[in-house]
Amino acid sequence: MNLFAFGLGYSARHWIATGRFARAGGTVTTREKAEALRAGGIEVFVLDEGACDPGILAAVGDSDAILTSVPPDEGGDPVLEQAEAAIAGSRAGWIGYLSTIGVYGDRGGGWIDETAEPDPPSERTRRRVAAEEAWLALGRRTGKAVQVFRLSGIYGPGRSAVDQLRAGTARRIVKPGQVFNRIHVEDIAAVLSASLDRPRPGAIYNLADDEPAPPQDVVAHAAALLGVEPPPEIPFDPATLPAMTASFYGANKRVRNDVIKRELGVTLAYPTYREGLAAIAGRS
Structure with a gap:
């Protein structure tokens, strides 16, 4: 094919x-x-x-x-x-x-x-x-x-909170009530x-994965996997962020993924960020 x-x-x-x-x-x-x-x-x-x-x-x-x-x-x-x-x-x-x-x-x-x-x-x-x-x-x-x-x-090897922490570019932005899949x-x-x-x-x-989660929790979990201190929490302020990043924080929703499971028979290898980050942290 x-x-x-x-x-x-x-x-x-x-x-x-x-x-x-x-x-x-x-x-x-x-x-x-x-x-x-x-x-x-x-x-x-x-x-x-x-x-x-x-x-x-x-x-x-x-x-x-x-x-x-x-x-x-x-x-x-x-x-x-x-x-x-x-x-x-x-x-x-x-x-x-x-x-x-x-x-x-x-x-x-x-x-x-x-x-x-x-x-x-x-x-x-x-x-x-x-x-x-x-x-x-x-x-x-x-x-x-x-x-x-x-x-x-989208995340994965080379493109995750683990990679950002290793590169020193991770940020822990906090907007109360905000979640992302x-x-x-x-x-x-x-x-x-x-x-x-x-x-x-x-x-x-x-x-989408099974667990929409606050982005600061994802960074904190990645830091725990690496055994490092997470970066400090930063209050969300759209004036200090690139326009594209700020726009993502303007949309707050939880997305269901039942159709890919029911219709396509897909079982997620990484149903939450925890499994995905653990695999990435253990790859190098």
């Missing part, structure tokens, strides 16, 4: 590394990134704002599965803008769009599942909802199984593989 991934980011690269695919290729945004990934045996192309590389179109046409995580911009979804005809005409029977639980907006800490209507709080998340619908519409037009995966905060990159790969085995056109899945 061949995979083409628009956006060879952290999650896509990890899925490819599971060895599920006979051939894998995808896109990045710079030639420097392309050269680095080509050394690992992945067929890599640069997707820019100009005309789509003919090599991309050929690889897409020869793919059995297509994954996309490229964010929308002011003009819409860049992948559909450049490669929609090639995707529609490809032999791919499975298409996955990696989105975000950010499309649900703020729910005041309440529980939500896939039946909750999106309530995007910003222009960025409104574009994301529009992109989801554009991909689902492509599926309806072509008969291809397009699935949307709404991801919680997370999802380990290995569990993302497991969900994608399960969906690939059981395509459902138009499906929407929340990818």
Whole structure:
């Protein structure tokens, strides 16, 4: 089976590394990134704002599965803008769009599942909802199984509170009542593989762990695993944070993950941050 991934980011690269695919290729945004990934045996192309590389179109046409995580911009979804005809005409029977639980907006800490209507709080998340619908519409037009995966905060080796503590960049920001769900990159790969085995056109899945938790608790637990003092607590102040970080704290919700378990038969390898951080802390 061949995979083409628009956006060879952290999650896509990890899925490819599971060895599920006979051939894998995808896109990045710079030639420097392309050269680095080509050394690992992945067929890599640069997707820019100009005309789509003919090599991309050929690889897409020869793919059995297509994954996309490229964010929308002011003009819409860049992948559909450049490669929609090639995707529609490809032999791919499975298409996955990696989105975000950010499309649900703020729910005041309440529980939500896939039946909750999106309530995007910003222009960025409104574009994301529009992109989801554009991909689902492509599926309806072509008969291809397009699935949307709404991801919680992604973490894993090299990208966790453990890594931040080791690098000296961890911060313990406290906003009373704030919780976040997370999802380990290995569990993302497991969900994608399960969906690939059981395509459902138009499906929407929340990818989240079992325990939404305050971010300061996660940092404190990581510090305990490493046997170091956690960084001091810092009261939440949006004026002192990057706009993107502050926007995350503006949405407070607890996300249910029952559908990936019930429909896809997924058992999370890391059901809470505790298991995930313990595995990362023990890897080096």
